[in-house]
Amino acid sequence: MSGSAILVSCSALPEGDGDEHAVPEALADLGFKTRWAAWDDTTVDFGAADIVVPRATWDYAERRDEFLSWAESVPTLANSAEVARWNTDKSYLAELGDAGVAIVPTTLIAPEDDAPRWPKGDFVLKPAIGAGSRGAGKFTSGAAAVAHLESLHAEGHTAVLQPYQSSVDTEGELALVYLGGVYSHAFSKAAMLGRELDESGLYVTEKLAPVQPAAKFRALAEDVLDATSALLGILRAELLYARVDLVAGPDGRPLLLELELVEPSLGFRQTDASAVWRFASAVRQQLS
Ligand SMILES: Nc1ncnc2c1ncn2[C@@H]1O[C@H](COP(=O)(O)OP(=O)(O)O)[C@@H](O)[C@H]1O
Ligand SMILES: [Mg+2]
Incomplete structure (x- = not known):
């Protein structure tokens, strides 16, 4: 079997940030010819590839409608355009919470909504x-947060309000990576707020390290995948990749901070070489 794969990036980082550097070779081992292309490069025929995999499309947030219509035009996109539509709006967190998943308490504040009752401790908008x-941004009082809320609303954003989870300062976030719906590896991510933007201006520079997550974190991540596939009406195996970002809540129990199904870094550099083989195998599985 042979095929063609496109790893999708953005024009500012045409081959991503380097995390996937071993992926083309692992795909070549399984018969795939792989190239990179920016999602908004109109000279590329994405429809001609056997599989099109968003990896570093990190400029989509300001252009979400354009990005989603591009995604819908690519039949072999993995993860699919439907998954991207659902996952690019953090209101999915509330849906997962309603489905019984333990999430970081999340309040959505739309531009037309009144200012909320601010939490007592530190919080994030x-x-x-x-x-x-x-x-x-991290805030300690409503007075300090109002201007940020207004600026998010002025840009047309719905704001997400959450209590600040101080465990990110001590233990960090845990990112659990699933390939083809099956657990692969995990890494930790140090606290992000207050750090500098990368020179691309697209993301805050991250401090990552490999980690073996405790059972309670692995169990919650499994719940997240099951609940997500039920909400989307798909099989877990249909998710080529998923990254479940968890934090320890105030009582130590894990909570979902974010589920990344579009363009998460999968932390291949933070784990052993066989993770890219699992990724290539999961790509092959999508075509079968
Ligand atoms: N409720 C929170 N408590 C602590 N830190 C948070 C919280 N929400 C966000 N952060 C910090 O901000 C970063 C970005 O937020 P996140 O929800 O992951 O959005 P995204 O990665 O899509 O920008 C996180 O990696 C974390 O360091
Ligand atoms: Mg995140």
Whole structure:
């Protein structure tokens, strides 16, 4: 069997940030010819590829409608355009919460809504449609947060309000990576707020490290995948990749901070070489 794959990036980072550097060779081992292309490169025939995999489309947040119509034009997109539509708006968190998943308490504040009752401790305000930590801020009082809420609303964003999870400062976030619906590996991510933007301006520079997640984190991530596939009406195996970002809540129990199904870094550099083989195998599975 042979095929063609496109790894999708953005014009500012045409081959991503380097995390996938071993992926083309792992795909070549299984008969795939692989190239990179920016999603908005109109000279590329995405429809001709056997599989099209968003990996570093990190400029979509400001152009979500355009990005989603591009996604809908690519029949072999993995993950699919339907998944991208659902997952690019953090209101999916509330849906997962309603489905019984333990999420970081999340309040959505649309531009037409009144200012909320601010939480007592530190809290976070961030755009519902956003990536790379851009537009996310940590606040200690409503007085300090009002201007940020107004600026998010002025840009047309619904704002996401969450209590600040201080475990990100000590333990960090845990990112659990699933390939073809099956657990692959995990890494930790140090606290992001207050750090600098990368020179591309697209994301805040991350501090990552490999980690072996405790059972309670692995179990919650499994619940997240099951609930997501039920909500979307798909099989877990239809998700080529998923990254489940968890934090320890105030009582130590894990909570879902974010589920990334569009363009998460999969942390291949944070784990052993066989993760890219699992990724290539999962790509092959999508075509069978
Ligand atoms: N409720 C929260 N508590 C603590 N830190 C948070 C919280 N929400 C966001 N952050 C910090 O901001 C970063 C970006 O927020 P996140 O929800 O992951 O959005 P995105 O990655 O899509 O920009 C996180 O990686 C984390 O460091
Ligand atoms: Mg995140």
